[in-house]
Amino acid sequence: MHKDDLMTPRERANAFARGEEPDRMPIVLGYGAAAGDLLGLDYDDWREKPGLRAKVAVNAYNEFGYDGVSTTYDTDALVELFGGELCVNRRGPNAVQRPPVADLRDLGMLDLDLVCSDKDYTFQHTSEVFHRLKDALGDELPQIGFGIEAPLTLAARFAGTGYILKSILRRAELVRPLLEFFTALVIKVHSFFVSETASFTVFDAVSSGSLISPRIYQEFSLPYEKRIFDALKEKRSDVSIHLHICGNTQKILLPMVSTGADIISMDEAVKLETAKQLIGDKVILSGNVPTMAVILQGGPVDVDRSIRDCFAQAYDSPRGFSISAGCAIPPGTPIANMRQFMATARECARIHARGKNLSPASFFNA
Ligand SMILES: [Zn+2]
Numbered sequence: 001m002h003k004d005d006l007m008t009p010r011e012r013a014n015a016f017a018r019g020e021e022p023d024r025m026p027i028v029l030g031y032g033a034a035a036g037d038l039l040g041l042d043y044d045d046w047r048e049k050p051g052l053r054a055k056v057a058v059n060a061y062n063e064f065g066y067d068g069v070s071t072t073y074d075t076d077a078l079v080e081l082f083g084g085e086l087c088v089n090r091r092g093p094n095a096v097q098r099p100p101v102a103d104l105r106d107l108g109m110l111d112l113d114l115v116c117s118d119k120d121y122t123f124q125h126t127s128e129v130f131h132r133l134k135d136a137l138g139d140e141l142p143q144i145g146f147g148i149e150a151p152l153t154l155a156a157r158f159a160g161t162g163y164i165l166k167s168i169l170r171r172a173e174l175v176r177p178l179l180e181f182f183t184a185l186v187i188k189v190h191s192f193f194v195s196e197t198a199s200f201t202v203f204d205a206v207s208s209g210s211l212i213s214p215r216i217y218q219e220f221s222l223p224y225e226k227r228i229f230d231a232l233k234e235k236r237s238d239v240s241i242h243l244h245i246c247g248n249t250q251k252i253l254l255p256m257v258s259t260g261a262d263i264i265s266m267d268e269a270v271k272l273e274t275a276k277q278l279i280g281d282k283v284i285l286s287g288n289v290p291t292m293a294v295i296l297q298g299g300p301v302d303v304d305r306s307i308r309d310c311f312a313q314a315y316d317s318p319r320g321f322s323i324s325a326g327c328a329i330p331p332g333t334p335i336a337n338m339r340q341f342m343a344t345a346r347e348c349a350r351i352h353a354r355g356k357n358l359s360p361a362s363f364f365n366a
Helices: 009-017 033-039 050-064 076-081 121-137 151-159 161-170 172-191 214-220 222-235 250-257 272-279 291-296 300-314 335-354
Strands: 070-072 085-087 095-098 145-149 199-203 240-245 263-266 284-289 321-325
Touching: 033 050, 050 121, 050 335, 070 121, 070 199, 076 085, 076 121, 076 151, 145 151, 145 172, 151 161, 151 172, 151 222, 161 172, 172 214, 172 222, 199 222, 214 222, 214 250, 222 240, 240 250, 250 263, 250 272, 263 272, 272 284, 272 300, 284 291, 284 300, 291 300, 291 335, 300 321, 300 335, 321 335
Parallel strands: 070 145, 145 199, 199 240, 240 263, 263 284, 284 321
Antiparallel strands: 085 095
16 A cells, blocks of 8 residues: 555545545546656666566555556557557657558558457567566556557558548548447457456547547447447446547537547646536546646646646546546656645545535645
């Protein structure tokens, strides 16, 4: 158990399930590629080394004690599996140098049988990391989470974002088979993990309101996400599905709920107060301390103020609220800001757990 807590995440989850008061509410943090900073490692040093990757995640959990630890199926290596080329980024996710799909009329290189086979190195090492995390932290955590990107974001990675978005506007019928392929791919990958975890996250950066319109979200993202979530729920009734879309998602919050997601996470372009009014009675909200402007570029004072402001806006959201960063924490984030994030988040999450007679001011007067 972390020295600053009174319960492990597992004990906390059990307290919730029994209707008892936990020591504090859960704290969620997408501390993935940045977690190597604590050990002086660049992402490229450990992304494809399962033992080191698990060590980085366990070390970050031991240091900070947030509630969710997960592993992500990086789709980088899939780009190469299907004949594309990557441009290696030492500190963060790799960029695609040459996408596998040059022409949407030819999807012959996309072979679903390769996915999760012994040729799919990403699957092999993700599975190993997942089991190492389960062995190391399974007693403390109720679940080891699993994350993957959504079909539209995968389609953009495999054919280029500009090409996909232009094609949606001009030749939509050419894009649908690619979205079908990635829907089947995500469902296939999930099927290997659903017996071992109930905690799933789907990231959909390309469905951002900054890139596509609400109409395009409803036609080219929502139906595919819903099919993926329905498939998970069919296999397991206790799944908890976390949907994260970057950028301004205010106009698609209601459609995001109709995917069947249980937790909607948003970045700072959406005000938590607005999200609470629009969808707070339907799903758990998660967000949204500004990742770049505050956590990366600000100082501890900014982090402290921003977390209190998030709680003040969303603590009374009817279905619940979990504090988190607006997006994944970038490599290079000052460790002092991370320590402040956890210190203030813990303090507010303890107040939040008391539940009674709270007001927005409760989170500022502690
Ligand atoms: Zn994001």
